[in-house]
Amino acid sequence: MVENSPDWIPEGWTVQVKLAKNGRNxxxxxNSKTGQKFFSKNDIIRYVKRGSIHCDTSQPINMLNKRRSQNKIMPLGIKTKKFPDWLPNGWILELKTQRSGSCVGKQYKCYLDPSTGYRFYSKPDVFRYLKTIKHNSCTSRQKKVGPGMPSLGKVVIERSTADGLPAGWIKEIKIRMNENGIRRDPYYTDPVSGYVFRSRKDVFRYLKTGEISRHAFKPKNKCINVPELPNDEISPPPGAKRQKLMHQKTRRRLFSATASADTGSSEMSNLSLPENQGSRQTKQLFSKPKFALEPPTETLQEKLLVENEKYAESKKSSGRRNSDLQKDKGSKRKSKNKDCNLPCRSSKRLAGLKPDLVGNSGSSEQALAVADKISGKSEVIPALGVVMGSLDNTACCQLEVVLEAEPGHHASRAIEAPSDVEQSKKDNRHLEDEAVQEEEAGKLETGKKTGDEPELPPMDFPFMDVWSDPCLEFAFKTLTGAIPIEDNLEIEGYFQQQIDSSHTQNSSLTLPDFGLPSSQFDAQEKSVPRQHFASKPSVLPKEM
DNA sequence: GAGATCGGCAT
DNA sequence: ATGCCGATCTC
Structure with a gap:
């Protein structure tokens, strides 16, 4: 396609417009004579003026791209020696380290199917799963949500963990189709502050200095699309206006604490949440920090915050800015809101104890990633052909199709358990129930920590004790193949962890928080469909 | 005015 | 091909 040449353009040159794959023009x-191509006006002017060629630009486009791709960092999806041949492409082999039990420090393998999030701890398990998948291949999740070409009027959000960023950060590529083709706009969401940045550069600047780019923004809507965010994630104030006020005051520099500035009205936010969620959902494209129904104490949020800060420091070890900011933050918010992160840092867990993620196990892969980073070692070896775009092991890659006006459509609804789950459901109903129970128990825990919802009607939970029994749980999981019997190490570790976690759990299961409007669970539940997959033992060694 | 989107430019 | 970000549009 050749455009009319502008006045300034030298003789022999033409302006051409090429439609790139991403839809951009x-x-x-x-220059048809020399075959040279320039991308910018400046370059061509400079070239004509001086007769010199500006770095790359004299080369044909293809050359540029070639060279660039050569310089690229090796993608994560590279098969390594360690990668087992039998593991399908796209799967991830994680080498994890036992963090508790009698085999602390020992490594075990974990096979992760990033397309579903299912995690397996033995080869037979993987095969069993693959077998199931085959039977249901036509409805496999991968197909459902695989990156497709969004048609006009649709927006596809490709979500993944933000590569190279601290755990918890979310990268969303908004892919949309217009007359000119497809556009892909990446956005990076800070799970802690809720800010959305438009470029990695902005993100890094933010991490380093706390400075929020003027391009960064905080999504308006209250909907939570971020499955990674735990229930007790920081909450924006109920009223956007108030938040905006806060936001403006603190916008230039803050470290992820903004969102917790609920200015002491958590009750209000509790009350206002449901309708907020109900109303403006259809146009939700971005993740919203989840409303905190209870003031989190030692929550994932802190961990993310810590993670962010750690990350920032590691990026720029010289900066002591964090402490200043924390001081600032602390002095301003501490007394007002229990959501404040600071006091909690002195908690046992943050002081080095194993993060008690049992409660969040159903909610957050990010949490796991954080947990891994904090308390354990984890090595991820993604399989060929899959670029997870993440340095952590969350392997979270989701795709959402948001229809323009589809009432009640939660973006995250697009993430569903594979249909084979349906099948396995019948066979493993018990286990599924268990998973649900566990999930609920997890919520219980988060709810209890706060002790702020005493008036909410407690849910009847007759079998809670039973489910929390590690022996029974183990039995179920063993019977259903969730735990490979041949692996003594795992079994040992599992038991040990069960015991460990049951301790922490017991101590925290006193004040159920079941007053949550069901809509509030949506994101969480949808985000962890595999929780209902019977043979998915991801809650085993890792997070307990 | 904030957020969303477009599109130019640089790499 | 992709990332960044200024400009512009929309609500």
Whole structure:
């Protein structure tokens, strides 16, 4: 496609517009005699003026791309020696380290199917799963949500953990189709502050200095699409206006604490949440920090915050800015809101004890990633062909299709358990129930920590004790193949962890928080469909 | 005015 | 091909 040449363009040159794959119109200047191409006006002017060629630009586009791709960091999806041949492409082999039990420090393998999030601890398990998948291949999740071409009027959000960023950060690529083709706009969401940044650069600047780019923004709507965010994630104030006020005051520099600035009205936020969620959901494209129904104490949020800060420090070890900011934050918010992160840092868990993620196990892979980073070692070896785009092991890659006006459509609803789950449901109803119970128990825990919802009607939970019995749980999981019997190490570790976690759990299961409107669980529940997959033992060694 | 989107430019 | 970000549009 050749455009009319502008006045300034030298003789022999033409303006050409090429439609790139991503839908963009790439304009370049082409000299048919020399075959040279320039991408910018400046370059061509400079070239004509001086007769010199500006770095890359004299080369044909293809050359540029070639060279660039050569310089690229090796993608994560590289098969390594360690990667087992039998593991399908796209799967991830995680080498994890036993963090408790009699085999602390020992490594075990974990096979992760990033397309579903299912995690297995033995080869037979993987095969069993693959077998199931085959039977249901036509409805496999991968197909359902695989990156497709969004049609006009649709927006596809490709969500994944933000590569190279601290755990918890979310990268969303908004892919949309317009007359000109497809556009892909990446956005990076800070799970802690809720800010959305438009570029990695912004993110890093933010991490380093706390400075929020003027391009960064905080999503308006209250909907939570971020499955990674735990129930007790920081909450924006109920009223957007108030938040905006806060936001403006603190926008230039803050470290992820903004959102917790509920200015002491958590009750209000509790009350206002449901309708907020109900109303403006259809246009939700971005993740919203989840409303905290209870003031979190030692929550994932802190961990993320810590993670962020750690990350920032590691990026720029010289900066002591964090402490200043924390001080600032602390002095301003501490007394007002229990949501404040600071006091909690002195908690046992943050002081080095194993993070008690049992409660969040159903909610957050990010949490797991954080947990891994904090308390354990984890090595991820993604399989060929899959670029997870993440340095952590969350392997979270989701795709959402958001229809323009589809009432009640939660973006995250697009994430469903594979249909084979349906099948396995019948066979493993018990286990599924168990999973649900566990999930609920997890919520219980988070709810209890706060002790702020005494008036909410407690849910009847007759079998809670039973489910929390590690022996029974183990039995179920063993019977259903969730735990490979051949692996003594795992069994040992599992038991040990069960015991460990049951201790922490017991101590925290006193004040159920079941007053949550069901809508509030949506994101969480949808985000962890595999919780209902019977043979998915991801809650085993890792997070307990 | 904030957020969303478009599109130019640089790499 | 992709990332960044200024400009512009929309609500």
């Amino acid at each position: 790439v304009k370049y200047y082409f």
